[in-house]
Amino acid sequence: MDILPLPNIRFTWLDGGVTNLDGGAMFGVVPKPLWEKRYPCNEKNQIECPTDPILMQMDGKNILVESGIGKGKLTEKQKRNFGVTKESRLEESLQENGLTTKDIDYVLMTHLHFDHACGLTKYNGENYISVFPNAKIIVSAIEWNEMRNPNIRSKSTYWKENWEGIADQVETFTNEWSWRGIKLIHTGGHSDGHSILVVEDGEETVVHMADIMPTHAHQNVLWVMAYDDYPMNSIAAKQKWMQYGVEKKAWFTFYHDAYYRAVKWDLEGTLTAALERK
Numbered sequence: 001m002d003i004l005p006l007p008n009i010r011f012t013w014l015d016g017g018v019t020n021l022d023g024g025a026m027f028g029v030v031p032k033p034l035w036e037k038r039y040p041c042n043e044k045n046q047i048e049c050p051t052d053p054i055l056m057q058m059d060g061k062n063i064l065v066e067s068g069i070g071k072g073k074l075t076e077k078q079k080r081n082f083g084v085t086k087e088s089r090l091e092e093s094l095q096e097n098g099l100t101t102k103d104i105d106y107v108l109m110t111h112l113h114f115d116h117a118c119g120l121t122k123y124n125g126e127n128y129i130s131v132f133p134n135a136k137i138i139v140s141a142i143e144w145n146e147m148r149n150p151n152i153r154s155k156s157t158y159w160k161e162n163w164e165g166i167a168d169q170v171e172t173f174t175n176e177w178s179w180r181g182i183k184l185i186h187t188g189g190h191s192d193g194h195s196i197l198v199v200e201d202g203e204e205t206v207v208h209m210a211d212i213m214p215t216h217a218h219q220n221v222l223w224v225m226a227y228d229d230y231p232m233n234s235i236a237a238k239q240k241w242m243q244y245g246v247e248k249k250a251w252f253t254f255y256h257d258a259y260y261r262a263v264k265w266d267l268e269g270t271l272t273a274a275l276e277r278k
Helices: 023-027 032-038 076-081 090-096 114-120 141-148 164-169 231-247
Strands: 003-005 010-013 018-022 046-050 054-058 061-065 106-108 121-123 128-130 136-140 170-173 176-179 182-186 195-201 204-208 251-253 260-265 271-276
Touching: 018 023, 023 032, 023 046, 114 121, 121 164, 128 164, 136 141, 136 164, 136 182, 141 170, 164 170, 170 176, 195 231, 204 231
Parallel strands: 061 106, 106 136, 136 170, 204 251
Antiparallel strands: 003 010, 010 054, 018 046, 054 061, 121 128, 176 182, 182 195, 195 204, 251 260, 260 271
16 A cells, blocks of 8 residues: 655555546546646546545544545446446455544545545445444535535536435535644535645645646646536636645645655646655
8 A cells, every 4th residue: 555654644545446537538628649648548548547545544533535436336337438447445445454444533525526425335235324434524515515416417426325325424614624734625626515635744734636636647737627617716726725735845645646646846846756656
């Protein structure tokens, strides 16, 4: 497993599954000859996009960022359309860290699209139940409202199977949620309720931009996805938080990147440090 140790917090990437999504959709209006140099595609024009949750451990608490694509929840057609080559091994990954799903105290959700939220519930033969029964699940109020009342566009990614079993565990926030140096901050952009994660630990800073910067190849603030509901909001948020992170010499972490778990850039945009995905 890939690990990023901070002075008081340990980041561990778990195995949440692998999708392969259309490169054109992932890079929006950016011409293929440009993005392909940064992030290669396969013969179907798909780029590899893992869905690997991050386990943060501090002060005896186990905090999960995102939940993976789950296991046994996607139809064969969905697997084909989303290029799923591997379903989640989240429970096995936790066991390898000496934990079970009952040991998770918080699940921090940047948003609730299926590739982030499928791992929140599982089928028990009768209905969908919570995978993390003892956790508080934190998400923005806007995102939670749209999850339960999707519009004509978003209903394809907000599924009742992913929220009905966890409704009594959800805690929402408006602008910001924080706990001991960990913050979820509402940005909008990718979805109306999208949030990013900012972690301050002593002299170290981590910025998790989630799906407004899904991979290192989306470093350019103008490179946003065609999936984004509000692309100009994505661009504005990227401008603000990338500048913040670079000035703080922060680690930028990723959920979808097939090559890097975390990187640092200098003021000129040059890569200065990287944790590669094994």
